[in-house]
Amino acid sequence: MILSGIRVCCDAGSESRLDALDARCRVVCAFFTAFLLASLRDTASLLAASLLPAMLLCVDGLRGAEDLARRLLPLNGVSVLVVLFLPLTYPGERVFYLFSERGLFMSFIIIWKLNLISAVLLKLVASMGMTRLSGALEGLGVPLKLRSLLLLTTRCVFLLGERFSTICRALDLRAGDASGFPVCRAFAYMVGTTLIHSSDRAERSVLAIGCRGGLSGFAGLASSRWTWREPAFCLLFVINSAFILMASL
Amino acid sequence: MHVSEGFLGPQVLAAGWAVTAAGVAWGLKKMDEGEIVRVSMASSVFFLASLVNVKVGPSSAHLSLIGPVGLILGWSAFPAIFTALLLQAVLFQFGGLLVLGANCAAMALPAVLAHIVFGSFVRGANDKIAAAASFFAGAFAVLASACIVGLLLFFSDREMALTAKTIFAAHLPLSAVEGAVTLFMALFLRRTFPDVLRGAGQR
Numbered sequence: 001m002i003l004s005g006i007r008v009c010c011d012a013g014s015e016s017r018l019d020a021l022d023a024r025c026r027v028v029c030a031f032f033t034a035f036l037l038a039s040l041r042d043t044a045s046l047l048a049a050s051l052l053p054a055m056l057l058c059v060d061g062l063r064g065a066e067d068l069a070r071r072l073l074p075l076n077g078v079s080v081l082v083v084l085f086l087p088l089t090y091p092g093e094r095v096f097y098l099f100s101e102r103g104l105f106m107s108f109i110i111i112w113k114l115n116l117i118s119a120v121l122l123k124l125v126a127s128m129g130m131t132r133l134s135g136a137l138e139g140l141g142v143p144l145k146l147r148s149l150l151l152l153t154t155r156c157v158f159l160l161g162e163r164f165s166t167i168c169r170a171l172d173l174r175a176g177d178a179s180g181f182p183v184c185r186a187f188a189y190m191v192g193t194t195l196i197h198s199s200d201r202a203e204r205s206v207l208a209i210g211c212r213g214g215l216s217g218f219a220g221l222a223s224s225r226w227t228w229r230e231p232a233f234c235l236l237f238v239i240n241s242a243f244i245l246m247a248s249l
Numbered sequence: 250m251h252v253s254e255g256f257l258g259p260q261v262l263a264a265g266w267a268v269t270a271a272g273v274a275w276g277l278k279k280m281d282e283g284e285i286v287r288v289s290m291a292s293s294v295f296f297l298a299s300l301v302n303v304k305v306g307p308s309s310a311h312l313s314l315i316g317p318v319g320l321i322l323g324w325s326a327f328p329a330i331f332t333a334l335l336l337q338a339v340l341f342q343f344g345g346l347l348v349l350g351a352n353c354a355a356m357a358l359p360a361v362l363a364h365i366v367f368g369s370f371v372r373g374a375n376d377k378i379a380a381a382a383s384f385f386a387g388a389f390a391v392l393a394s395a396c397i398v399g400l401l402l403f404f405s406d407r408e409m410a411l412t413a414k415t416i417f418a419a420h421l422p423l424s425a426v427e428g429a430v431t432l433f434m435a436l437f438l439r440r441t442f443p444d445v446l447r448g449a450g451q452r
Binding site: 030031034035038039071072074075078082085086089090091092102106109110111112113114115117118121122125126130133143145146148149150152153154155156157159160161164168181183184185187188189190191192194195196198199201202205206209 | 256287415
């Protein structure tokens with residue numbers, strides 16, 4: 001279990017200069033740019049696109065770069081698998097009788113895009129935390145039910161996390177070396193038991209939320225204001241996108 | 250089961266988001282306010298369960314539990330899986346935010362299909378049929394999900410056809426494990442708390 005990781009990530013409230021910006025503006029700019037980055041397939045345009053994460057890092061300085069590097073590290077674990085796997089299955093001329101030349105180039109492009117897209121989305125969206133993200137989704141017209149579900153699930157993950165850790169420890173103590181069907185059965189029973197306990201808890205939570213005025217209590221958690229910074233930030237992204245498109249021509 | 254950022258083209262990403270938006274909207278429509286807490290609890294249980302490493306033979310695996318999610322939540326699996334994947338992307342950087350639509354479609358569609366095809370058999374009176382149906386629901390959901398992931402890769406780049414086939418083949422042993430876990434879980438819930446198997450919005 002990596003529950004301690006959940007807590008660290010959640011508590012690490014982004015003390016970033018980007019926090020001065022409206023959350024909706026950050027989400028829209030990030031997704032617009034990420035879609036553009038996903039369409040790139042050549043090195044010239046990717047090179048031009050690499051300026052954007054660099055610019056975002058300049059805003060936050062060294063601490064922001066360290067945080068981003070820490071968050072990008074698990075993603076690049078996936079990249080290693082891509083480098084090993086994709087050239088083996090991709091068509092084209094073989095290098096060392098095994099790796100496809102085009103496959104190697106493709107995996108290089110994919111890893112580059114993975115890092116660029118993730119850097120933009122992590123810096124602009126993931127770093128704002130669940131509460132601000134929920135506020136941004138509210139501003140963008142996402143239904144209250146989905147926002148409530150998001151906030152409640154975040155809360156429930158922490159609530160049930162402790163219980164899950166306890167059951168996992170108990171399982172380890174009782175049958176740490178077992179594998180195969182007994183483990184599948186034990187795991188299934190563990191999930192089933194937690195599900196039943198969570199159902200009991202849900203009944204009480206429904207009553208508690210009802211007492212607090214229903215789901216309307218989840219609305220309007222974050223307020224935001226549109227100042228001169230937001231149009232300037234959007235303009236910066238539009239200019240950057242135009243630059244990337246010019247490079248890809 | 251997650252597709253990472255960078256693999257999929259913009260058309261496939263847009264299609265994934267469209268399917269997810271439609272599924273989430275329909276799932277939310279069928280879910281009343283009182284169900285939200287139950288769905289969020291179930292969603293977080295599966296979120297946490299997918300983080301646990303299960304020993305399988307000489308190796309170990311993180312199970313996706315798509316089948317049980319579908320059997321327990323029904324159409325609410327769409328918003329529940331969307332929320333869980335969003336949390337995974339934001340908190341752990343598993344998957345990604347741009348591919349969230351495609352990943353959600355690849356996992357939630359098989360979950361809902363498992364609910365529609367096998368749900369009534371799993372809830373039925375016959376224990377043997379329920380056991381077989383729950384095994385097939387778990388295995389089918391994983392294989393269908395692998396199939397959708399393969400199709401997403403193929404439609405992004407036709408030259409990834411062999412990669413897509415390899416991904417599907419790699420999921421065959423995992424589907425048996427997921428089937429076994431779903432079988433044990435369904436039988437356990439039938440004995441202890443059968444109400445939970447009715448699917449959200451139908452209790």
